[in-house]
Amino acid sequence: MATKEDLDIETLLEIYRRSMRVYKTDERFRQMLTSGKLRLVYYPVRGQEVLSAAMMAALNLDDYLVTTYRGVHDQVAKGIPLRDLWAEFTGKVTGTCKGKGGPMHITDPATGVMVTTGIVGAGLPIANGLALASQQSGDGRVTVVCFGDGASNIGAFHEALNLASLWKLPVIFLCQNNRYAEHTAYSAGTAAKQIIDRAPGYAMEAVRVDGNDPIAMHLVACEAVARARAGEGPTLIEAMTYRMLGHTFGADFSYVPAEMQEEAKQADPIPLFRALLAERGIDAATLEAIENAIGAELDEAVEHALSSPYPDVDELRIDVLKEEIAA
Amino acid sequence: MATKEDLDIETLLEIYRRSMRVYKTDERFRQMLTSGKLRLVYYPVRGQEVLSAAMMAALNLDDYLVTTYRGVHDQVAKGIPLRDLWAEFTGKVTGTCKGKGGPMHITDPATGVMVTTGIVGAGLPIANGLALASQQSGDGRVTVVCFGDGASNIGAFHEALNLASLWKLPVIFLCQNNRYAEHTAYSAGTAAKQIIDRAPGYAMEAVRVDGNDPIAMHLVACEAVARARAGEGPTLIEAMTYRMLGHTFGADFSYVPAEMQEEAKQADPIPLFRALLAERGIDAATLEAIENAIGAELDEAVEHALSSPYPDVDELRIDVLKEEIAA
Amino acid sequence: MSKDGAISFAQSINQALDEAMAASDKVMIFGEDIADAQGGGVFKATSGLSTKYGTGRVRTTPIAEQAIMGAAIGAAIAGYRPVAEIMFMNFLTVCMDQLVNHAAKLRFMSGGKTFVPITVRCTTGAGVGFGGQHSDMLEAWFAHVPGMKVVTASNPAEAKGLLLSAIEDDDPTLFIEDIMMYAQKGEPLAAGEKIPLGKARVRREGSDVTVITYGRPVAQMDKLAEELAGEGISAEVIDLRTIAPFDEDTVLNSVAKTGRAVIVHEAIKSFGVGAEISSRIHEELFADLKAPVKRVGSKYCPVPFSPPLEQAFLYSQDEVYASIRRMMG
Amino acid sequence: MSKDGAISFAQSINQALDEAMAASDKVMIFGEDIADAQGGGVFKATSGLSTKYGTGRVRTTPIAEQAIMGAAIGAAIAGYRPVAEIMFMNFLTVCMDQLVNHAAKLRFMSGGKTFVPITVRCTTGAGVGFGGQHSDMLEAWFAHVPGMKVVTASNPAEAKGLLLSAIEDDDPTLFIEDIMMYAQKGEPLAAGEKIPLGKARVRREGSDVTVITYGRPVAQMDKLAEELAGEGISAEVIDLRTIAPFDEDTVLNSVAKTGRAVIVHEAIKSFGVGAEISSRIHEELFADLKAPVKRVGSKYCPVPFSPPLEQAFLYSQDEVYASIRRMMG
């Protein structure tokens, strides 16, 4: 659909910058896990950087995001400060959630990151509520909720899409179809030929797009955002992508056919994006400068996280209810 | 689709007999509730008799049925003994479930009535399990699960249809679209233009039919049964009908537009069925004989129920677990 | 409201919702059949509200409890104070994840950056003949969930005052209504009045034994205490009002005084709310107790349909009476 | 199995499933990622089974816990003995209706005409750093539900023996596995052996105090009892194995003898399983008790992520030790 002429270079560079922030963050996590400097359950996002960057670049900072355990690409692309993110992933009191939520439960209202859930599908009904608040208050915000292909088989998906369509909510359902749900291939869990085949059952606008193509993805995202802001209701976007690593860091994924892995390498969105930018006349030095800036920011964020203190055990009595729990 | 020549008269009379068993049973319940001889929460089935009769006439006695609180038409059309049904509705120890389940929880494995649930949508996943047992054992049985239009909006519907299609289960999802869910009109709860619009999202066969037309409904039912028995997988049937009374007996339904009520009276399946039979040469005496036989059976069933004893309070300790609970 | 000024439980709920909506445009209501186009709710608790406040704020939903609860949670995080009606308590089982894994945990998991001021109303109770799937009292489940409150009311005025406080409260609150009480009439609560959460009410002072209860049994225990007084036994009756976190001070002060306690609830006894209260009393007041704390609850079985079974299933007032007589020696 | 014959908890689960499937072709398994094409399960508990018994009997499902549970229930009613794997205990919140309103009630509601011999396996537990939505111990909820059993195991051999009995049992059983124990090794159970449901195990006899526990804390309490013995305190350690309905005889007989009791579990203390057991002991043995029964459980908050908080959240062994010392005067 979209051609490479459709996007101005500034927007493309903005998407690239966000993609690289994701790419570098994910890479750093994996490096530190490999080297043993970090220990945590980590859900890699390698391969899904560009779709998220292209989506979030279509939003304002105060638009709402709801995402999942595999959400670091969404959070970073949305604009969450790396310092706060790293501190949360390492359980430090300086983290977005004082270390209490952890990687699966990142919240940062300042950048619109409202809920990160570890329960498959659970974010969708909550996203409706955020969108409903915007509809009711007229604040013009749009809510994006990210989820996987596997999540489209759970009841909450169904209930949420029906309600959103019925109430014409300003919400975007971004299904990141990475072809696997944990160890289960798309077709072993999903009877629909494609996720968007479910949209007519909710009388909902829907579009399938190559999520690895920054231009196509961004145009689709902008259209959905415009629809939502105009009060014309929700959109289901099925962004095709691929999870290039195992479900969690270090997990075996030998169940993935070798040809699929090979094919995915060819479709790796990062080198393709670089090639596209080169074609559009961006030189290597520009890209390098972007990467270096992110690298420096990352160094600082990691250093900050590692040197930050853990929360005090008194925190167990705080934020449970509004009133502090008695010691 | 179907024409009135498509069904032989014996089959038609069988459907009529089942319809009248439902009609008379429902009528008797309402009479006794009106006269104060009975007190219970009752879900009328007036208007939905024929669709159920036409469906169940396509089944064998040992095929499985799962239905809901509004299920007396399905149970009676399936062949449940009226004595046992009435005794259960009146809480007697001679009832299908010793009076412990009551009207919302009728079970009678001898006639294939396996589960009656009061939780909207909950029957669908269970029906899959029954169908799975048949698929696994090769016993050739088919499972029919009945539910309303409103039930198509709950998560269990979605999960069940996806799984059934994925596993090609011998199950039929019979949505009885009576245009209301409690007090809520179809379009206030359901974003889909029609329920069958949801089928492509499960790559499932689906058909919409006038449930009040015995011939069309029966042919659709037979086709779905044949598909299931042949191992070709599930079918979603959307049978259009109308709930001619309130959600529960005695409940206000002034929220229903008068024109809709009027239109529904014109489409009342019982007089239409009688007219159809007359056209096919069945005389009034034949129909009367059928009704009289049912009337006599009903008299006996009601008398049996009323004169039966209540269960002993020891029953509270029995059937909780396999082992009796200590007194 | 009837001529003598008495008001039904359902009407009192309606008044509370009305006052809350009038007081703050952040209050919204979601639930099945609740708007006036649908007759104003199956129990009429929301009657008139959609007409008065619009169908933007009073929204009839599809049959989709996860969607209802999720909408409430999301709107709450964004600054609203939604009241979600889950028609029957048993239907919470189809949206437990939203309530337990999300509403109750988001304040903590976000380190206090978000909070979820929702009120979830539901009805339940045995006695109507609804059978096994519409009658369970499941408050013990939610009491076991850190991050949320559980509230129940014993008469129309209490219902209004507590519901108003629940809606104002900044934490998720489950507000349980007993279906057998909807038609019950009682004194209305004065306009503007509220009843604070977390505080039990001593309904009647006494010195021999403390009866701790909540919801439907409260009025029955008031009567029983009256009877016992005639027999020379002075019973103190406590209505917990907030089941979790419960008002330990009031309970423990009372039992420290009486030395005897009975806990009565409609939920089945095993692993019920009474177990926690009984344990707390034993732990704190072991030396002061003149007899072990007694629990009276319903029987260990699903709620039966058959009327005599349904009655026999329910907690027995006679058992409360007999226990107290036995305790008194 | 390692060279010394020791076997891990996960392997032991796998053996039990294997033996059950070999013994009866009515046993089927449903769950996410469980077949060998998906790597044999996230925790490898089902590894090899689909290859051996076919993907008709060992079925990988979509992410749809209601569908999983419903499939198990329906197949059970039709004569099968399905084992449903719900990956994490917290995910039971998305299928509570199927388990609680249906599986647990159908025997009663059908007057015994149907019954639901399913086994639901799930894992949970704090300590891995999974945070608030993957770590809860919710056994108290299910113990409060008449019509089902709740089972947990304290080592690999127990896991196998109890799981085999659960699968054979004619009632729905929730089988809880502690994620921190999967890699733990222990003696294997002899082939063909089983451990009956409903019977607690006295792990160690003692005369001064009874420690009642289940699951992960059992081994820790064994060690603590050893320590206490060194200090001249004789502790009896009871592993409940079946949490509900629990083995009252064994518990009461022991406390009648020792006169002191501590209940220890990983679930949060408030409204937890310990409350029921403590209440029962007080009710039955009030006069025999030398001290009030003590409960030790985890703190009243969602499970935190940050490692030091997660540790501080958990029930404390030191608290058990201190309580016992205090009780002994």
Ligand SMILES: Cc1ncc(C[n+]2csc(CCOP(=O)(O)OP(=O)(O)O)c2C)c(N)n1
């Ligand atoms: C209700 C629920 N069931 C199961 C899980 C376990 N689980 C975590 S991630 C996952 C796979 C999800 O796949 P998909 O939606 O495609 O997202 P992806 O991980 O590929 O991004 C599963 C089954 C869960 N977290 N919640």
Ligand SMILES: Cc1ncc(C[n+]2csc(CCOP(=O)(O)OP(=O)(O)O)c2C)c(N)n1
């Ligand atoms: C999970 C759940 N939510 C709500 C209800 C309350 N309820 C009972 S029947 C009903 C309407 C169902 O409508 P529909 O599916 O169209 O069936 P009908 O009654 O029209 O046959 C509702 C909302 C319920 N029983 N279960």
Ligand SMILES: [Mg+2]
């Ligand atoms: Mg995926």
Ligand SMILES: [Mg+2]
């Ligand atoms: Mg309907």
